[in-house]
Each structure stands twice: as C-alpha cells, then as structure tokens.
Amino acid sequence: MTEQQGKTRVDKLLTQLLTDQSRSQIQGWIDEGLVEVNGVSVKANYKCVEGDTLTWEIPETKPLILEPENIPLDVIYEDSDVIVINKPKGMVVHPSAGHQSGTLVHALLYHCDDLSGINGIERPGIVHRIDKDTSGLLVVAKNDIAHQKLSEQLQQKQLKRKYVAIVHGEIGHDTGLIDAPIGRDPKDRQKMAVVDNGKSAVTHFRVIERFPDYTIVECQLETGRTHQIRVHMQYIGFPLVGDPKYGQRKTMNVDGQALHAKEIGFYHPQTGEWLEFDANPPEIFTDALSFIRKMY
Secondary structure, rough: OOOOOOOOEEHHHHHHHHOOHHHHHHHHHHHOOOOEEEEEEOOOOOOOOOOEEEEEEEEEEEOOOOOOOOOOEEEEOOOOOEEEEEEEOOOOOOOOOEEOOOHHHHHHHHHHOOOOOOOOOOOOOEEEOOOOOOOOEEEEOOOOOHHHHHHHHHHHHEEEEEEEEEOOEEEEEEEEEEEEEEEOOOOOEEEEEEOOOOOOOOOEEEEEEEOOEEEEEEEEEEOOOOHHHHHHHOOOOOOOOOOOOOOOOOOOOOOOEEEEEEEEEEEOOOOOOOOOEEEOOOOOHHHHHHHHHOOO
C-alpha cells in the first residue's frame, strides 16, 4: 500500500483499482469476506494505511436466469413490434447488482411472448432506460428489426423524449440549452458529473412555471447520458427536488427526484408512421406541485 493510497476506504480504493467493477459490487465482496487486509477480513469503511497488503478474490459469475413475473404494467400502446410503457416510480428497468427481481424486464417477460435479443439476456427489448425513481414513458422493442430501427432513431436524435421536473431555485430566463459533457465523477464512482473527458450531452429546457424558491421545467433530451437531466440541472445551479444523489439535503419528500418522462415520439419501425404519446405525472409529483402553489 503506497502513501498516496493510505487513508482511503478499502471499498473506494478497490473501485479505483478495478474500474470495471461497481462500488456496490465490491462492497458485496467485502460483506462475503472476499477482501482481506494483511490477511484479515475487513469492513467496507476500513481506512487503509501505508504498508497494508490488500488481497481480494473475485467470485465466480453466476449465470443469470430471468423468470417472468406477474407485475402489472401501464401499457400506453402495443402492437407486434413495439410496446410503450408508463413506468412507475420506484421500478428498476432491467436487472443489475442488487435488483435481481421486480424489474420492468421481469414484468415484460410475463406480458410479452417475445422481446428483441440485441441487448442480451439481461436487457431484452430495452432500447433506452429511465432511472428507478424517474417515472414515465419508454418504448420497448419486441423484435430485433424494431430494436435496430429504434436504436438508429436514438443515435440520429430523432426519438423525441420530453420530461417535466421540479427544481430548486427560480430560473430567471424562459428557455435554455445545456451543452456539457458527462462522465463518471472522479471523486465518486457512483455518481456522474460534468467532466472535460465526458461524452457529449445536450439538454434543452423551458420554464413552465416559476416561484421564489422553485421552478417547474420541461426538459427535452438531445442525447441520453446516465442521469443527464439530474446532472445538468445541478450543474447550472438548479438541482431537482428530492434528488438523493445530486439534490439539496433539505428538500421535499417525493421519494426520489421529481422527474417524469411525460412525452415520447418515434417513427414506427415497420410502417414509418410518426407516433407520439403523453402520460401525466404520478400523484406524488402533482401533490408536490399543489404544495408549492399553495405556499405562494
């Protein structure tokens, strides 16, 4: 252990060393006793010191078996090629570490006879995703041709995605464009941030309603980076209400970020017809709006 690596939490240090592993995965290894310092198992918050010997064992990957689950879905539109879902707040889109059941994918496997296989066994049909605590619309591909054509629209910025969000602070101008690259936060691997070497990220926003301490905004994505709207709005000084990663400590309790994917539009992969759908925000979102309006 070098002097520079000393005083660093062991889970954070291993995340820096093993860049292809998430911090949550490494914390799982630590809980299983697979990480030792000087031959002794340690906890995730152990702070390394110069001279320590760090050893770890990478567990054997278990094959993922996805079982369909009878979870209700709010289906907005469906045909033999695509299905548009209004995802509830709190639902994870596809399986990942810590989310091996109860995802949108598990529900889709029960609902649909077939889904595209382009993204592999873990993400059948998933063309794009929205965060666990973000509610709203996404389109799923039922076959590989539909998936390929929808992915092309996404890459060519033809797929329309509009969100509504509640942010802290009063935005003075009516419209704005945020063009700032997003990548992994070098200080916290579990977060994203605006960084010089990040991927191009562009968000357009329009003020719907403003108050002395809050603003209701509509955001339209030109790109689709992880946590893009959350990172961009925090970057310009207006973090989302309720955001546990990028928001203020004192905020309204809305069970995660106040963000809803309210509109989606795309060209049908078979007919070429332009389809556009709209979904109202969930009750917890509208209750927060009502609370803000009553305050002023």
